[in-house]
Amino acid sequence: MSRQFRQRVRATLTRVKEGRGGYDLPLEIMIYNEAGKQVGRLRPLGKRYLSKTHAKRLREWRICHGYAFPPSVTPITITSTLRWLNKHVVNNPERCLWYVYPLKGRTPIGHMGLATFDYQKNSCELDNILRGEARQRGLMSMAVRALILWTKHQLRPSKIGLRVMGDNEHAIRFYQQLGFKAVGSKTLSNQLRKMIYAE
Ligand SMILES: CC(C)(COP(=O)(O)OP(=O)(O)OC[C@H]1O[C@@H](n2cnc3c(N)ncnc32)[C@H](O)[C@@H]1OP(=O)(O)O)[C@@H](O)C(=O)NCCC(=O)NCCS
Numbered sequence: 001m002s003r004q005f006r007q008r009v010r011a012t013l014t015r016v017k018e019g020r021g022g023y024d025l026p027l028e029i030m031i032y033n034e035a036g037k038q039v040g041r042l043r044p045l046g047k048r049y050l051s052k053t054h055a056k057r058l059r060e061w062r063i064c065h066g067y068a069f070p071p072s073v074t075p076i077t078i079t080s081t082l083r084w085l086n087k088h089v090v091n092n093p094e095r096c097l098w099y100v101y102p103l104k105g106r107t108p109i110g111h112m113g114l115a116t117f118d119y120q121k122n123s124c125e126l127d128n129i130l131r132g133e134a135r136q137r138g139l140m141s142m143a144v145r146a147l148i149l150w151t152k153h154q155l156r157p158s159k160i161g162l163r164v165m166g167d168n169e170h171a172i173r174f175y176q177q178l179g180f181k182a183v184g185s186k187t188l189s190n191q192l193r194k195m196i197y198a199e
Contacts (some may be wrong), residue, residue, distance in 0.1 A: 042098035061132035123159035
């Protein structure tokens with residue numbers, strides 16, 4: 001097990017969620033387009049996002065895109081979303097979720113995160129990538145690129161992967177265009193397919 005990797009992950013994700021950045025750790029991740037112009041930013045969801053307003057938004061987006069995730073065994077309510085956000089995201093030092101903001105907008109258009117750290121393999125997964133609003137096409141790809149760069153620089157994993165439903169063709173194409181490759185044998189359409197970032 002890489003103890004150093006584990007310590008780095010836990011300390012870094014805790015710091016960003018608690019708003020304790022510094023010269024070595026900017027609190028927002030800037031998103032740039034191919035011409036190098038800033039087009040948006042990623043903001044980590046810390047304690048101040050534990051409100052019904054945010055839980056309501058996350059719930060609506062999640063329900064709207066239910067096909068993209070393994071089926072939930074219990075109904076997704078505002079209360080259960082708030083509980084999940086509190087326990088499994090904000091207060092989990094091994095997970096982080098960022099809102100994706102356009103440069104000028106005050107409301108997020110989606111979210112994306114990091115989770116499933118494997119300290120034997122020094123790897124992690126992109127998690128919960130979801131566009132909730134139709135504005136600013138192209139921003140989600142640029143945001144994923146920004147999150148990968150940040151992750152490589154701050155956390156230094158050996159591998160970055162993700163899991164996607166085998167029948168989510170749009171997402172699979174989206175990830176392929178970003179440099180991810182499917183690994184393992186082909187899965188059934190309703191099962192999760194693993195993809196690995198290959199530079
Ligand atoms: C997967 C997902 C995040 C991808 O988001 P997206 O909106 O397709 O991604 P982008 O913001 O990068 O937009 C890409 C599209 O905009 C187009 N685009 C990029 N820049 C553009 C620009 N400047 N002007 C117009 N169009 C542009 C791209 O060509 C692409 O079009 P296409 O979808 O027809 O190929 C989104 O589909 C989603 O949330 N799906 C539901 C949840 C989900 O499946 N999540 C994955 C779980 S594993």
